Amino acid sequence: MNLKFIKTDLILGIKQWVRSPGTVFWTILFPILLILIFGAIFSSGTEVRFDLVVQDLDESTTSNEFVGILDNISGVNIIDLKAGKDVTKYMHDEDKKVALVIPEGFESIIFEYMQSQHDPNSTFDMNNLPFNLRIIVDPTDQTSPSILRSIINSVIQQFNINITGGQNLFGLTEEKSVGEDFEYIDFFVPGMIGFTIMTSMIYGSIERNTKYRKNGILRKLLTMPISRSEWILSKMLFMLFLSFISTFVIIIVGILAWGLNIHMSIFFFILVICTSFMFSGLGMIIGRFVKEEETADMAGGAITFPMMFLSGTFFPLAQMPEFLQTIARVLPLFYVNEGFRNAMIYNDFGETIYYTAFVVAFTLVFFIIGAFVTKWKED
């Protein structure tokens, strides 16, 4: 493997890309326009709320005092929720992003702790500490939860200092509300990323495998010291460069324009890389069997456009008829979209693993077949 060859060819790809306004448009500006247009149409607004739903199950003087402290903090609007009500349902119904549940025993734990400090025979078990309050957050909104989480944490810390002198008597555990009321933009951006990577990779592969063949570049390269695997690797690095550029541009615009909240995890990167390889492989397969450049473009369109609409890119699958939902489940873009949504937005580890596994499997199949059928040599 000659790294210099790979570097040279990679630089070639970047130069050509930068000098092709059309390609730059499709890779960067087109997704930006779509985000802005679709976002403007479907977004229900990005108003940041600091409403804090509080369900006080202890209903004691101390818990009241605790809520009172929170209520006195400017910007925090306490909404009382009676014990016995379903917190997550309430959050869903009332579009509230954060709730705090003060469990029963909040006050008594203080008394037990204080008593243990004066009574050497006390049975109070310090190992059971901290006594946790529950914060329930909507994972699609990172702004309100992060602000309210830090406010609640600081109040808890102050409580701990006042009562124990620093020991963590109280703590905070976090739970997610049922995440089905995401903003449209949260749904749309991961789909946009999947769609953008798909089109760039498929059309990029088609261009290389038809235009370069037609122009004699593949024949020329075949007679040169660069090997087919070095060339494919350099092209893949370039395509990854494109994928990451367009992905980050989409994310940045999503954040700046619509306050998109995303989680960056290793799965996000795995999905970007796999999606790039997967659709490059699909493009290679198309480019191998459809020789004419124009026909290959049409073949690319015939594959990408139906897949775009059927894979839940722009609209949730649930809105589609059942038979279309069945079709969607055999399309790789569906798994890409859902993988990105779970990894970036829902932050659901189990679902992320599930969809990523499908994406990896599709990638292996398409890229291996694509690399195998890509031939420089003429029959």
Add this chain to the structure above:
Amino acid sequence: MVEKKLQCPNCNEIITLTGNPGDIVSIVCPSCATKGSYNFKKTYISENSAVEVSNLRKVYGELVAVNDISFSVKKGEVFAFLGPNGAGKTTTVEMIESIRKKTAGNIKILGIDIENSFDLVKEKIGILPQEFYSFEKLTVRETLDYFSQLYKKRANIDSIIEAMDLKAEENKLYKDLSGGLKQRVGVAISLVNDPEIVFLDEPSTGLDPKARREVWEVIQGLRNKGKTIFLTTHYMEEAEYLADHIAIIHKGKIIAEGSLEELINRYGEQSVLRIKNCKTKNTFDILKDYGLEVEREGNGDISVKIHYKERVLDILSILKSECIEYSTIDIRRSNLEEIFLKLTGARLSGSAS
């Protein structure tokens, strides 16, 4: 040992023969007892050979695109592979360049059998594929830099730009160049590794006469630098102008091979010196008395057959000594077009005016 399959002309039985290059093997058809012989052509083995091709064959289904051809290209010569479109030129050169798989035969480049060792010769050859079109968004210099970076051995890009007369265009994008300049860049690309052999597949096809001349000058320059040039063309003027050695291919078979002089002597009509607008009345008889083969032409011009080129000087001396007056003389000799027509009954389609 080479294996050869033949079809009996009488009963169509397929007969398999084996022999060494140079062997003449007797054949008796096992079905109909028809007798014959087959000459296993000698493999061209020469230290002076740049390219050696033996019994090369390419078959697509029932179509025999290249039919058992053998030839050799000497180092330092311009070898022209001449033939009409579809004759098998590009198929042959692409098999030599290892772009296309061969059905049978042997190919050696610089003495190396390329069957499994093509990588060994990649650094030593430069190739301009047919209808080559480079990266349109790169400048000429960037294009040459890119291709040169993919070789271990690199020629000086400045020297190539200068030699190809591309200095004024070096910073222009490839897509903005004229057809002739693009082709010149294509030739320049084939030189970035300072190759010993340059393969140019139809380098002037589609160019206007001026651009074609420019490409010819470039190829002449390469020959003067001692490069071996393997040129495929369907323009007989191109082959006549550039080639030291010409192989004419028709329907996958080499039908004639040699230098231009050899081909004309072997297959061409006799050269003729034509005296135009002759004002001396008895010129015909005067020349006949000198023992020359003289003919009157319809328009009154007189033509004299020339058996060897020194005879031209003799005729001119006679015209001078006999004070024969005329307006002009010209010498007409056979060209490759006529030779091709004579050998195949068809015309070469291209014409490089």
